[in-house]
Amino acid sequence: MSTATAHDTAHDHHGPPAGLSRWLFTTNHKDIGTLYLWFSFTMLLIGGAMAMVIRAELFQPGMQIVDPNFFNQMTTLHGLIMVFGAIMPAFVGLANWLIPMMIGAPDMALPRMNNWSFWILPFAGTLLLSTLFMEGGGPNFGWTFYAPLSTTYGPESTDFFIFAVHLLGMSSIMGAINIIATILNMRAPGMTLMKMPLFVWTWLITAFLLIAAMPVLAGAVTMMLADRHFGTSFFNAAGGGDPILFQHVFWFFGHPEVYIMILPAFGIISQIVPTFSRKKLFGYSSMVYATASIAFLSFIVWAHHMYTVGMPVAGELFFMYATILISVPTGVKVFNWVATMWRGALTFEVPMLWALAFIFLFTLGGFSGLMLGVTPADTQYHDTYFVVAHFHYVLVAGALFSIIAAVYYWLPKWTGHMYDQTLAKIHFWWSVISVNILFFPMHFLGLAGMPRRIPDYAIQFAEFNQLASIGGFAFGLSQLLFLYILIKTIRGGEKATDKVWEKPEGLEWTVASPAPYHTFATPPQVK
């Protein structure tokens, strides 16, 4: 996005080369951030198109459009693509763009590895999507790929899925190493840890989660590969293995994973709310400690995804207590944001609107999360649409909304142009209304007894499914408007000032808009 080289920095003589090679060989954190963001947006649209297929089939009872096996491929790939292709790369893209500028560093610590960790992604994504065109179809066992459905019973393309997951994992781990190395080594003089912006803090903690969790996922898929081809029986009961072991290993990765997708969101909201409240973030240090506590707890609650597998009572009690405990630090975060707004001087620019929607809707998702954490009640909720409603509230109205908020907040800094405010407001209201029409009825569906991952349903679920589908189509369409707004802003628009907002805090607002290709060649002095 940023092609401006006119600003006077020491590196002007080697600005970006022209053409494709700029993007292929780039080691510039801003270019790589841009690549990550466009990649994730592309994946959002592909994964979204799959969601449209799902909602179209579920529009009314009976099978009308796809067969059940293809439906399962859609739910599986929708989940995988949104998690590994859309949400995670978007946060890494934001980290690339913002962390060096926020801590006053000239670039990421490991620029060549940065290039590699991005360029793995398009290949991994293509490998994953290519399974749809293979004989027998793509992965059809859900994004959680429980054995033995994914091992003994998986389609042939499962091996391609396994290698795609390996590649995505490598990319994430390299990205995480880079972020940790950058934050720990390249802060400007005076930028102590407890002075870092919250976005940097949450990403530092997220990066450690990634390094701890992704190898576990790699282990799980490698064991699958061995079960499928090398005669082992890790997960095969007939050979002395254990299908529940798969779930323990998967969720030991999977639960930290959900915090990997939400901690950077907390960081973004903690940047945006103070700016538009014109007040410092309330409880900075408690925000840092709360993030760290959530990260720690995220490693000891994994089996709350498995309350119905037949665990011993002592295990179920432990996981219930640990799970509901997470609501304490999460609550602290929400309270701190509200206290930041309290007696501020609020304005409601588009990033703030998205941030407020995040706080409201993520909190709703948190409430249903607390309900789900209560083991006996989960006997009824587990694997129903109540769960689908819950995790879409935290991942769409939570993680995705925070990413959109971040894009609107920093877009003027990246492009040098203000977005079209009217269109952006339409985009916001359209999305926030449709997302609720889409996901709120799913609570009722789940409570009334509709299981998740079914291609067809009993007729008493018809009305709410129809409503959810209408919301889904509207929400899908609203993201095309987002695409239009982005392109329009990149091409032109009202010139943004260097500060962009009235009184934003942080080093990124001290450089020109658009941010020059190289920033902070000489480190700034932080007071």
Added chain:
Amino acid sequence: MRNLSVNKHLLLALLGLGNVVYAGSVFAEYKYNMTQGVTPISGEIYDLHMMVFWIVTAIGIGVFSVMIYSIINHRKSKGVKPAEFHESTEVEVLWTIIPFVILIFIAFPATKTLLALEDSSDADVTIKVTGYQWKWHYEYLDDDAKGLSFFSNLDAESNEARQLGANQDLSQVDHYLLNVDNPIVLPTNKKVRFLVTSNDVIHSWWVPALGVKQDAIPGYINDTWTYLKKPGVYRGQCTELCGKDHGFMPIVVLAKPENEYKEWLAQKQAEKKAAEEEAKGVWSLEKLMTKGEQVYNTSCAGCHQANGKGLPGMFPAIAGSKIALGPIADHINTVMNGKSGTAMQAFGAQLSDADLAAVITYERNAFGNNTGDAVQPSDIKSAR
């Protein structure tokens, strides 16, 4: 007409969005909220659910009121000056401790219910529930019901209506997708224990009205239990993704008073005896084909498809297959013992001699496989 009624309901649903709780009573079936169910446990779960729901609602009202107050009153356009405060240890400690205390209030009843839910001791009746792709198998283990076992499939009417492009009026189908050919029958006022396992992939046995959801996992036998107080029909579904037809393996529980339950047991055992007698004779090709088609449609068509063409890359075709056109002994062996490392199950233990003979005959003569072979129940018996 049907479209019209859907739209009317849609309107009702829209109105209902603001009316989260208890609006369910307007409808005959629960639409908005969890069922209270018909067992002591399902009632306790419902109470717990409502308690946590009201707690989070109260917290939500509190937090959102403060936020909304702030949004309305603390805006720059009203000319307010932002305050300077940005930390307070006392406040942070307070809003850490208060939620913690609330959690303890939730944890007590939750623990009590969980302990009750997990106590399956002293059962009066024990039934083994086995998940198969894509049907349930019930086996009654007590002495008075020894040897009684049967499969429970999606009933034929729903099965026909749920095919891609079937385009039927689903409101005319009896309990669409929630009806089976053979329901599981349970006595009321008895503690019934279920031993839950699976023959292939993981399934999950869920009947909301019973408050029972238990995963069926190959290699494990999980146990759970229920205590039904009133007779009735209670419906549920598989809740763990188990492959292509995961959405099409419902559960129907028929709860009967003890005397009727005993009658049902006796009747089932008599039927079984009659079927065994019938299997002893020599069957005509026609009779085998008729029976074979039925068995094929419930046990085989899920994968190999009703037209015998299979699904390329996933499930092989029967039409023109080497096995269906090859030696009879190999065909019997494949059907009875399955094929390890694939989705092909061993049907030897699942189907009777007559069913196996009929379905193998059917596969050898249908879909253009005109071999003319008739496999007799006695052939199966000697192959066992």
